[in-house]
Amino acid sequence: VLPLLALLIVWRQGVQSRPTLRLALRDLTLLGLTSLGPLALCLVVYDRAAFMEQVVWTYFATRGAYPVKLADNLRTFWVWLSADHWGLAVLALGGVAALLVRRSLAGWLTLAWGVLVIVTSLQHAPLFLEDHFEPLLLLLCLLAGVAVGQVIALWREGAWTSHWSLNRLGLPLLSLLGLVVYGVSLGHVLAIDQSIIIARDYDNEGDVETLDEATRATLLYGNADVQAALAFIEAHSGPNDFVVVDDQILAFQAKRRVPPGIAILHSRRVHIGAVNADDLIAQTQRYAAPVVVTWKSSLTHFKPYMAWLIEHYDLAAGSSEVGGWRGYIRRQGR
Helix, strand or coil: CHHHHHHHHHHHHCCCCHHHHHHHHHHHHHHHHHHHHHHHHHHHHCCHHHHHHHHHHHHHHHHHHCCCCHHHHHHHHHHHHHHCCHHHHHHHHHHHHHHHHHCCHHHHHHHHHHHHHHHHHHCCCCCCCCCCCHHHHHHHHHHHHHHHHHHHHHHHHCCCCCCCCHHHHHHHHHHHHHHHHHHHHHHHHHHHHHHHHHHCCECCCCCECCCCHHHHHHHHCCCHHHHHHHHHHHHHCCCCCECEECCHHHHHHCCCECCHHHCCCCHHHHHCCCCCHHHHHHHHHHCCCCEEEECCCCHHHCHHHHHHHHHHEEECCCCCCCCCCEEEEECCCC
């Protein structure tokens, strides 16, 4: 994406004279600072080894554990377009047609950027409909804006009442049709968005997915088990203590920190070996966690860790017997 943006800057400013070259260099510098600057800042602020492990090693490990299945990804891409964004996609087609007809360098660069965004999204593995297609929304909105611009420009020129030729009105009419289709789809999009706000999840089939009760309760903080777990964490740990939980939002709500090395325990990290039982034990010991709380059962999948936990921590009275949470308190001298 960055090389395409750089070419666009050079094309717009030109390199025919020193003033325009100076402006191009200025814009290229600003592009580099705004795009690569935050990445360079991360290398300064964060531990370099840990940063490279998270950004580089995790990526390649994920690719090794989850091979790209292009056919499945294309199907997911189609679901993403047809489930929620079919109206915006039809409107964006008007923008694509306009850029193709113009045959300008800026138009070709925009379309090339769009192809790159689509290809980049399709190479994700595993590919999640609710996460990896967000850049495509920007692309669709940009192309839709070009389409709407065709309609507005022709309206301002007054060509709706004169010069009725297909060559002149073809693109604006196509864009106007796309605008109508988008308007028709808008009610469906708003309904889906409202459903997602309530259900808080969205599966790869484009359907709203109701969360399990434990997760929903954790999000809403209204469940009795949640309140009991929070009270347990607050009662048996101090404000400066680190606690081990498999649902980090519990620690956040209790205003406690979690060991950085095990802050994320989702299934993908576990599957690629980014975290294991030895890591859990080491992090729990290193940060002297006074309490351990299991909620989503992520921790209980690590049998060696649970065996170690039972040897060094006591199960707290009041922990839920079925479902809900389990609280463990570190034994004195351990």
